[in-house]
Amino acid sequence: MGCRQIFLTLLLGLSVSAPLSADPWAPPGDLVLRHDVQRLADAGVIQSPVTTWPITWATLDYDVSSASPALVASLSESESMALARIRDRIQRNKGLTGLQPSAEVSARTDDFWLRTFEDTPREESELRVGASWQGGRFAVRLQGSYVDQPDPDDQEWRMDGSYAAMVLGNHILSAGAIDRWWGPSWDNSLIYSSVPRPIGAFALERNVAKEFETKWLSWIGPWTYSLTWGFLGHDREVENARQLAFRVAFRPFQSLEIGLSRAAIWCGSGRPCDADAVWDIIIAKDNTGEGDVTPGNDPSNQLAAIDGRWTSPIGDGPWALYTQWVANDETNNMPSQWFGQAGVEWWGDLNTRWISGAYTAHVEATSTLAEFWESEPAYDLAYNHGTYRSGYRYTGRSIGAAADGDSYVVSAGLTLVQDDDRSWNALVRWSDLNKKGDGLGPDAVHSVAPEEEKTWAMQLSHRRPISYGEWDLGYVSLGVGYQHSENEITGGNEDDFHGFLQWTWDPQGAW
Numbered sequence: 001m002g003c004r005q006i007f008l009t010l011l012l013g014l015s016v017s018a019p020l021s022a023d024p025w026a027p028p029g030d031l032v033l034r035h036d037v038q039r040l041a042d043a044g045v046i047q048s049p050v051t052t053w054p055i056t057w058a059t060l061d062y063d064v065s066s067a068s069p070a071l072v073a074s075l076s077e078s079e080s081m082a083l084a085r086i087r088d089r090i091q092r093n094k095g096l097t098g099l100q101p102s103a104e105v106s107a108r109t110d111d112f113w114l115r116t117f118e119d120t121p122r123e124e125s126e127l128r129v130g131a132s133w134q135g136g137r138f139a140v141r142l143q144g145s146y147v148d149q150p151d152p153d154d155q156e157w158r159m160d161g162s163y164a165a166m167v168l169g170n171h172i173l174s175a176g177a178i179d180r181w182w183g184p185s186w187d188n189s190l191i192y193s194s195v196p197r198p199i200g201a202f203a204l205e206r207n208v209a210k211e212f213e214t215k216w217l218s219w220i221g222p223w224t225y226s227l228t229w230g231f232l233g234h235d236r237e238v239e240n241a242r243q244l245a246f247r248v249a250f251r252p253f254q255s256l257e258i259g260l261s262r263a264a265i266w267c268g269s270g271r272p273c274d275a276d277a278v279w280d281i282i283i284a285k286d287n288t289g290e291g292d293v294t295p296g297n298d299p300s301n302q303l304a305a306i307d308g309r310w311t312s313p314i315g316d317g318p319w320a321l322y323t324q325w326v327a328n329d330e331t332n333n334m335p336s337q338w339f340g341q342a343g344v345e346w347w348g349d350l351n352t353r354w355i356s357g358a359y360t361a362h363v364e365a366t367s368t369l370a371e372f373w374e375s376e377p378a379y380d381l382a383y384n385h386g387t388y389r390s391g392y393r394y395t396g397r398s399i400g401a402a403a404d405g406d407s408y409v410v411s412a413g414l415t416l417v418q419d420d421d422r423s424w425n426a427l428v429r430w431s432d433l434n435k436k437g438d439g440l441g442p443d444a445v446h447s448v449a450p451e452e453e454k455t456w457a458m459q460l461s462h463r464r465p466i467s468y469g470e471w472d473l474g475y476v477s478l479g480v481g482y483q484h485s486e487n488e489i490t491g492g493n494e495d496d497f498h499g500f501l502q503w504t505w506d507p508q509g510a511w
Contacts, residue, residue: 036085053182096134101130103504140165241388383400460479477504
């Protein structure tokens with residue numbers, strides 16, 4: 001089942017439900033919005049979990065509206081500016097009804113850097129037009145894109161970003177293809193990222209992240225969940241495989257957010273797709289040789305993850321630690337073959353003669369080598385599988401870390417948000433990709449480097465609103481960068497300059 005079939009299935013089945021106005025979610029990609037949301041979460045204005053993207057506008061509206069006047073009055077100037085921007089976005093989205101057109105044009109160089117949380121072009125050139133409709137009962141977005149020289153899936157015409165959604169109580173049921181980013185990281189989400197094109201899927205998510213009312217569970221604080229059932233298409237070793245993914249995130253304390261995720265590639269041509277297979281996935285009975293599991297009925301390629309973000313664990317300084325760990329397998333009923341990442345984040349205000357604004361900075365280290373802390377880590381495991389040989393990938397890209405498996409990445413970045421809604425983002429990164437890669441066996445499916453490659457890169461991007469008189473003409477984004485790479489097999493090296501230009505016009509502010 002493709003994206004169009006998923007979209008039309010739910011669109012035809014929409015019925016009476018609670019009101020929706022504008023897009024139900026803010027998708028990943030908007031660094032200004034993420035900066036503002038995280039600043040207000042650290043300040044106590046936003047109480048809900050904020051590491052599961054897309055994040056619902058209803059959750060942000062609920063928290064912002066519930067903030068006490070005393071707390072709002074105590075905010076710093078930059079925090080007050082962040083609150084004003086989010087309030088403006090919420091009110092703008094509430095005011096949108098009826099048909100809303102949108103468009104985007106983007107171009108980039110042919111060899112581009114690893115994709116991060118930031119929305120950057122996936123292809124060399126792309127033209128997108130679309131329209132969204134918000135009624136009293138549901139929301140629909142229909143987008144069509146044309147891509148020149150698509151890589152690697154050769155699909156010139158796409159419906160990425162399209163969806164149909166309705167509210168059922170405090171839940172959102174949807175069908176479509178929207179980007180997701182699970183976890184607190186900025187540069188590499190190990191379990192679910194917006195690196196590949198969005199996966200066409202049915203999804204069920206919580207609308208407002210309130211606490212449990214019962215005293216037995218209220219201690220976990222505000223919580224949310226996301227359940228997706230995606231369709232990975234036919235261009236795979238096992239055609240028409242499915243993706244089943246689930247995440248729950250909660251904040252037992254204002255300073256601590258925890259996320260638990262599981263994802264599985266399952267079903268497909270010649271593979272078990274029945275309820276028994278789903279149950280085996282749920283109870284993690286999916287290893288050959290375990291019980292009655294054989295290579296013929298092995299139900300899935302499964303990953304499990306835990307992540308957390310802890311604000312100012314020592315002292316009162318504006319900083320936080322975050323981490324994410326993914327288990328590639330299960331041994332003796334316990335997760336095993338872990339790979340992971342850790343990062344530190346800090347924020348503040350920058351006022352110089354040349355530039356000023358509020359900033360968020362981070363340093364992040366990621367390893368996708370299983371048990372990388374061992375003297376002999378395990379290779380060819382992360383995102384690979386003996387049965388589902390295309391691995392944990394979609395349209396030729398890792399669904400998890402942009403660096404794919406068997407890689408080390410260390411990065412440092414800074415996002416600066418100015419009062420006029422302009423933003424700057426700088427990133428420096430060192431990578432050792434596909435370690436011990438030799439172009440043979442599982443290494444060959446590595447989505448970034450078929451052989452071991454060491455790189456270091458730096459990039460700078462800028463986003464600003466544009467207008468003509470009283471006409472709002474959206475945003476223009478541009479970026480430049482430089483990368484040096486060395487092939488550890490052939491000994492060759494290469495220097496590349498990168499760049500992109502993107503114009504986005506969308507009254508709802510969706511990326």
